Amino acid sequence: MPVLPPSRRGIVQVSSHATTPADSTLSGLGALLPDLETLYKDIHSHPELSMHETRTAGLAAERLRAAGYEVTTGIGKTGVVGLLRNGDGPTVMLRAVTIIFGVLSFRTESRSANAFVDFRRFRNATYTGATISNLLLNAVAGILLVSMTLVQVGGGMSAQAAGLVTLGHAVAIVAFIRVGEKLLQRFGSRKPMIWGSLIVGLSIVLLMPTHAMLGTYKLLAIVAFTLFGVRLGFYATPSPDAAVATLPDDQAGSSSGL
Numbered sequence: 001m002p003v004l005p006p007s008r009r010g011i012v013q014v015s016s017h018a019t020t021p022a023d024s025t026l027s028g029l030g031a032l033l034p035d036l037e038t039l040y041k042d043i044h045s046h047p048e049l050s051m052h053e054t055r056t057a058g059l060a061a062e063r064l065r066a067a068g069y070e071v072t073t074g075i076g077k078t079g080v081v082g083l084l085r086n087g088d089g090p091t092v093m094l095r096a097v098t099i100i101f102g103v104l105s106f107r108t109e110s111r112s113a114n115a116f117v118d119f120r121r122f123r124n125a126t127y128t129g130a131t132i133s134n135l136l137l138n139a140v141a142g143i144l145l146v147s148m149t150l151v152q153v154g155g156g157m158s159a160q161a162a163g164l165v166t167l168g169h170a171v172a173i174v175a176f177i178r179v180g181e182k183l184l185q186r187f188g189s190r191k192p193m194i195w196g197s198l199i200v201g202l203s204i205v206l207l208m209p210t211h212a213m214l215g216t217y218k219l220l221a222i223v224a225f226t227l228f229g230v231r232l233g234f235y236a237t238p239s240p241d242a243a244v245a246t247l248p249d250d251q252a253g254s255s256s257g258l
Helices: 021-026 029-045 054-066 097-111 119-123 125-139 141-154 159-165 167-187 190-207 214-235 238-245 249-257
Strands: 070-075 079-083
Touching: 029 054, 029 097, 054 070, 054 079, 097 119, 119 125, 125 141, 125 190, 125 214, 125 238, 141 159, 141 190, 141 214, 159 167, 159 214, 167 190, 167 214, 167 238, 190 214, 190 238, 214 238
Parallel strands: none
Antiparallel strands: 070 079
């Protein structure tokens, strides 16, 4: 029976050369990162206004064509769609821009001596929670777009009439913005932020019954949009206060911007 040398005794080695489809797909990812990082820096060195991102759209279309995609441009003015055919079957849509450029942004900013975003701030749990909750609450703007599209396209309302449905949102913001300051002084930041989040949840529920008749849905939408404004009044002041209160003074300005 062979005797293992002292340095190998008690060690069990398992070797496997089996690979999965994911391994094959991701094996070349590391080689792509330098080129993608260059693209990321190029795009951010040439900022463009919203709905005027013609240069950025051109870069995206060029890259997709080079990769063998069928490219359609001008979607929503500057949108670009790439279609990769792979035989018969369902079409799968992938939105990879956010993930790829999110990773590249983190890599670039983490290695920069003068980073635009100091990711070390997110080690602070209070700041991270306030920032994420703010992002998620503002992301509900998507359902507002769906609601407006529904009443105009499905209900035949004019843009002006649909706009009047949202009037309560602006009125509530003006009426309740000082309420957030009073709530912060009395309860601190935690409770008003929770109450604001619950109000948003109720607003979303009110906008969900899209099967309702137009008259009923209009009433639900008016209440929902008004509650969205109330939420902003509850949340707007306590949220940045919670975000920056535990950070050093020299980081307060840029941290509030995030």
